[in-house]
Amino acid sequence: MSDPPEPQGREDGDEQLLQDLLREVHLTAPYQLPAVFNRCAEALGMRTAIIYLADLQQRLLIPLDHGDEPLPVDSGDAGWAYRTISLRVHECEDGLIVWVPLVDGAERLGVLGVHADAVDGARLRRCRILAAVLAMVVTSKRAYSDWFVGHTRTAKMALSAEMLRAFLPPRTIGRTGVISTAVLEPAYQVSGDAFDHSLTKNILHASIFDAMGHDLAAGLTTSVVMAGCRNARRSGAGLLSMVEAVDEALAHWVPDHFCTGLLCRLDVDTGILQWCNCGHPPPLLIRGGQVLDRALERAPEPPMGLPFLLGTSTREMHETVLVPGDRVLLYTDGITEARSAAGEEYGLDRFTDFIIRSTAADEAPAETLRLLVHAFLDHQRNRLNDDATMLLVEWCPESR
DSSP states (O other), rough: OOOOOOTTTHHHHHHHHHHHHHHHHOOOOOHHHHHHHHHHHHTTTEEEEEEEOOOOOSSSEESSSTTTEEESSHHHHHHHHHHTTTOOEEEEEEEEEEEEEETTTTEEEEHHHHHSSSOOOHHHHHHHHHHHHHHHHHHTTTTTTTTHHHHHSSSSHHHHHHHTTOOOOSSEEEEETEEEEEEEHHHOOOOOEEEEEETTTTTEEEEEESSSSSHHHHHHHHHHHHHHHHHHHHHHOOOOHHHHHHHHHHHHTTTOEEEEEEEEEEEETTTTEEEESOOOOOEEEETEEEEEETOOOOOBBOOOOHHHTTOOOOOOOOOEEOOOOOEEEEOOOOHHTTTTTTBBBBBHHHHHHHHHHHTTOOOOOOHHHHHHHHHHHHTTTTSSOEEEEEEEEESSSSSS
16 A cells, blocks of 8 residues: 655655746646646656535535536545545545645635555655645635636625625634634625634634624625724724724714624633623633533623714623633524524524534534534525524634
């Protein structure tokens, strides 16, 4: 299954091939990437390389080469590599396939499948290098290319969803000690829900929003909220000043529309969590495999946009200290208030029960939310009357 040790000097050749690859991909059009990485795999002593990216709802791995079939995320070796962010070697009739996850920081992008006659330590190292370069290339090029975006969609997107998704950050961000990950449904019809997260030095900012209405105006309201938050945050404003800036922006630009939201600030070094609740369901605190009852529940403030019009007093900020391993879950009421076709409410109990079971199974945060939103959609038979959004923060100063 493995070859004899390779002659000295092979590492120099690998380095030169990597330099050539980096030089070439800078000016390579996105649709040409499969051919480029395929040639590079052959030059590194393997046979073929196939690129798969996850679709918008993380149910399928879509090949960038139209000649190949999509693969399921929930089964198979490719899906396993994506779900667990781990390398997987599969033996097939004519050799081996090495499945390597494509990850940009903490964000799962897809998988790279490398076909080889045999593998050893050197070839596995090259597969990982190829995947690392590919992840960076995809991340940089999808910012200005519609090809990646269109390729990973499985349905036509509504205009309101198109506008709102243009503002969204990556699904998952993180650094040593903290991960923030989010999901949003209905993927192609969302109108007023959104999430935002950002890392600045030792501070994680994480927020979730739910604008009134289910139309293009709701998406516009949320877009103003997100722009207002980011503008204030990037100017060095504190949490309360950010909310006040959004209150003023909404009152000025869309005075007839309001938005509920939760804005959080986590000091990654100390575990100090601060938050402001603007008419939103309270966040959940998950500790030791349990959801702590009402641990973060406080009296909510009015929705964003109202205080500036009403001339009410300054908002209140809340604070607590997390312990290592804590998870904080933000969600919109489209989750707990959703009803099935038979009229059965999804409810907070069902919601928290799934979270507890996923935590007990030691699922990573991004995989926990992927499974949770799919279970929610299955319960609703993929028919939602309201947007449903979740954002999960895990604080692990000693990373797993």
